[in-house]
Amino acid sequence: MSTPEDVIAASPLDPASTRQLAEETPADTGVFGQDTVDRARAIIARYPQSRSALLPMLHLVQSVEGYVSQQGIAFCAGQLDLSLAEVSAVATFYTMYKRRPCGEHLVSVCTNTLCAALGGDAIYAKLREHLGTDGKPLGHEQTSGQPGAPGSITLEHAECLAACDLGPVLQVNYEFYDNQTPDTALELVKSLQAGEKPHPTRGAPLTDFRQAELQLAGFFEGREADLDGPSAAPETVRGAAVAADRGWTAPAMPDNAEFPALPEKK
Template sequence: MPQLPAPDYPADVRARLEADAREVIARYPDSRSALLPLLHLVQSEEGYVSRTGIRFCAEMLDLTTAEVTAVSTFYTMYRRKPSGDYQVGVCTNTLCAVMGGDAIFDELKQHLGVGNGETTEDGKVTLEHIECNAACDFAPVVMVNWEFFDNQTPDSARQLVDDLRAGREVEPTRGAPLCTYQQTARILAGFPDERAGAVEATGGAGHASLAGLRLAKGETGPGRVVSPRSAGYPADEPPATHPSSHDAPHKTSASDPKHPSGPVTEEGEE
């Protein structure tokens, strides 16, 4: 049975979205390059990329709905069904997982009564596991609408989702103030971030991430070698050899006693 054409937006919504879309398209030399931000734009309207949104993007960019669908289903940042106001993503990549991310994810699934990619009955929270978000030094990390909540535990994550569902104010560990998923989608479409304090805030590298950079710039003292082999000398006195010096390559004659050549001298002569 053939599928019915996707419905269109109401006239007032269509007019508003067309004005926004033309502004986005004008930023690119080739109109089809605007597809990704336009998908964020329609997602900001309905909270996901609907058939109506796909039709709108196709008409604005002179593409087929198949071409738009192929892109919208390729990227995980585009939702394919109605979801919650807050996307709660638990990093379950390697470091976050071993630091407790798996435990947090399991706790939230049980506490919220939902599985991966599912939404609570009140429509507030969509839970999903996410890949690395480059915040490994703050593991385990939970993200709400792509804002960072660092060094989480099962208890703190449970309190976080309870606060979100109750409408209580929640502040990210760092970065801009929290907003709804639809508001986040509009920002990702390329429109000004109007949240109070968003311009001053930074969601970039935190203090732990920048420790190596400060060390390289000489802004802090050199690191101290800490090794299980260090027990035999005082903490303020380095060992005579590097802790891994026993792993260094030996001279051929020393590493293979059966080798016929004699020991090599400092001058390279036998």
């Protein structure tokens, strides 16, 4: 486990800032039991350099607490022999790592250009209103209900979810629900709050946020069949189907294709 002295020695930050970070980080990582330690070691074994395991390791700790806590950062630092500053830099850069406890379900509404124009903004506004309290709409990455409790929902607006042909779309725990409207999205969220798990438009059967995080860390534990869920909708492969029906093919690569010469290094 990294000590404050280790953090100060390894950190690129100035000593005063680094010491404050070290002192504010609880040393107790006891929330992560032996099963989590064993999984962490299994993740590390996948890579030639242990520090390369940091991204799945952060998903692992998120599967335990429902977010990346300071204890989670300390756990990753200790397992990977990194400083707290190095782990914190990664955990605060990527939006999939949450710094506040999430609900049972994470609902991500695409509000990028195409989905927004097709109704994504209206969907997000409808869900904010429904999940808010005392007349105040729910904010980005805020949770309706007790985080982690059955029926609790964390709502976020997301950048492009790479499903423009099916927009507007939203995800629940990173599973797709395509061609949504404000009314169908509201019905979906009400079902989640009632303890139901409507099947996604495509992909694996819906689980909760923490189980999805465990899968992102590489552990399926009885849910291996989730990998077989259909990932492509008819709209996605329509161009390929038309090409097959009409006998269209791409030009073959020449046997002796010449590639441009690399620029000379100076």
